[in-house]
Amino acid sequence: MTSLTILLVLVLLLVVFGLLFRLQILTAIFSGSYVRQIGTSNRVNAVLMLVFMVVGGAAFFWSFAENFGKMNPPIASIHGHAMEKMFWTTMTVIGVAFVLTQALLFIYSYKYQHKDGRRAYFFSHNNKIEVIWTIIPAIVMASLIFAGWKAWTRITGPAPKDAVVLEVMGKQFNWLVRYPGRDMKLGVVNYRLIDASNEFGFDLSDKASMDDFVASEVHVPKGHPVLIKIRSRDVLHAVYMPHFRVQMYAVPGMPTRFWFTPTATTDEMRAKLGNPKFDYELACNQICGKGHFAMKLKIVVDEPDDYVAWFAAQPPVSQNADLMASFKQMSKQTGLGKGGSQGAKEAATEETGETPAPLAAQASM
Numbered sequence: 001m002t003s004l005t006i007l008l009v010l011v012l013l014l015v016v017f018g019l020l021f022r023l024q025i026l027t028a029i030f031s032g033s034y035v036r037q038i039g040t041s042n043r044v045n046a047v048l049m050l051v052f053m054v055v056g057g058a059a060f061f062w063s064f065a066e067n068f069g070k071m072n073p074p075i076a077s078i079h080g081h082a083m084e085k086m087f088w089t090t091m092t093v094i095g096v097a098f099v100l101t102q103a104l105l106f107i108y109s110y111k112y113q114h115k116d117g118r119r120a121y122f123f124s125h126n127n128k129i130e131v132i133w134t135i136i137p138a139i140v141m142a143s144l145i146f147a148g149w150k151a152w153t154r155i156t157g158p159a160p161k162d163a164v165v166l167e168v169m170g171k172q173f174n175w176l177v178r179y180p181g182r183d184m185k186l187g188v189v190n191y192r193l194i195d196a197s198n199e200f201g202f203d204l205s206d207k208a209s210m211d212d213f214v215a216s217e218v219h220v221p222k223g224h225p226v227l228i229k230i231r232s233r234d235v236l237h238a239v240y241m242p243h244f245r246v247q248m249y250a251v252p253g254m255p256t257r258f259w260f261t262p263t264a265t266t267d268e269m270r271a272k273l274g275n276p277k278f279d280y281e282l283a284c285n286q287i288c289g290k291g292h293f294a295m296k297l298k299i300v301v302d303e304p305d306d307y308v309a310w311f312a313a314q315p316p317v318s319q320n321a322d323l324m325a326s327f328k329q330m331s332k333q334t335g336l337g338k339g340g341s342q343g344a345k346e347a348a349t350e351e352t353g354e355t356p357a358p359l360a361a362q363a364s365m
């Protein structure tokens with residue numbers, strides 16, 4: 001309280017001094033004894049404006065060019081090209097406007113620096129200019145938004161019925177992955193059944209759950225639509241897969257989704273980049289806590305045959321003894337998982353689509 005009072009007194013003193021100073025100048029002006037002092041600082045600042053524009057501008061373009069490869073990795077999905085086109089159209093339009101207005105800002109600051117005897121031209125408004133700078137940006141923005149809306153609607157439309165489905169769940173601090181197993185149906189999960197062995201909260205009283213499997217990395221087949229269902233177990237995360245131009249939030253309590261078609265296998269991308277260690281990655285793109293930086297997951301794009309082989313080799317959760325034991329115990333404790341979970345049947349059982357082409361042979365076995 002004392003320090004607050006002292007601070008308040010100091011602030012008030014400063015205000016009083018400021019007012020006294022102002023009063024002194026005003027008195028001088030009215031008495032006619034005031035001479036305006038324009039030192040060299042005005043000229044120095046005017047020149048610094050130009051220096052800042054040139055040096056700052058050059059540094060900006062240098063850093064942009066230097067990191068361009070990191071910001072713009074090669075595209076490995078079909079919709080990625082439409083997104084890329086939209087992005088660069090928008091960047092070009094706003095980039096031109098940005099460079100033009102910023103250049104004028106600095107050049108005019110230099111050009112119209114103080115000069116004795118020169119007065120600024122004053123006009124209250126100009127209808128013609130107002131109309132021009134309202135209508136042109138309005139038309140440009142509206143066309144950008146319309147084109148963007150069309151592209152986005154197409155990209156985020158419903159996934160094809162035979163898409164490969166998998167579920168990714170974000171948690172502090174890693175990603176968990178679940179596949180539907182041979183029945184192509186993700187089983188019911190319930191967050192109240194979650195524990196150390198049953199990280200997804202599988203409700204194994206649901207038959208569709210029994211053949212689901214969890215994986216430590218994402219596998220998807222090349223050239224085939226993939227629907228990723230996204231959930232979060234705790235806070236806001238984001239699924240970000242730069243090469244596929246995919247980003248979607250993982251929101252607790254609100255399942256989201258994104259579908260895409262990968263166009264290059266991991267091996268093909270390795271050859272293209274000349275980097276035998278390259279891996280696609282799914283990174284969290286939403287600062288979600290202290291372990292955020294480490295929250296990434298490897299994605300493998302396989303040839304369809306390799307994908308089927310990998311899929312078939314994954315052990316279903318029903319073969320996981322720890323998980324089964326944990327489910328039994330948790331369902332006893334919570335009263336859940338006895339002939340249909342009474343908890344929310346989360347949006348997991350809605351796949352009634354067709355079996356994905358690469359897996360069709362597998363499913364009929």
Ligand SMILES: [Cu+2]
Pocket residue numbers: 170171236237238284285286287288292295
């Ligand atoms: Cu995260």
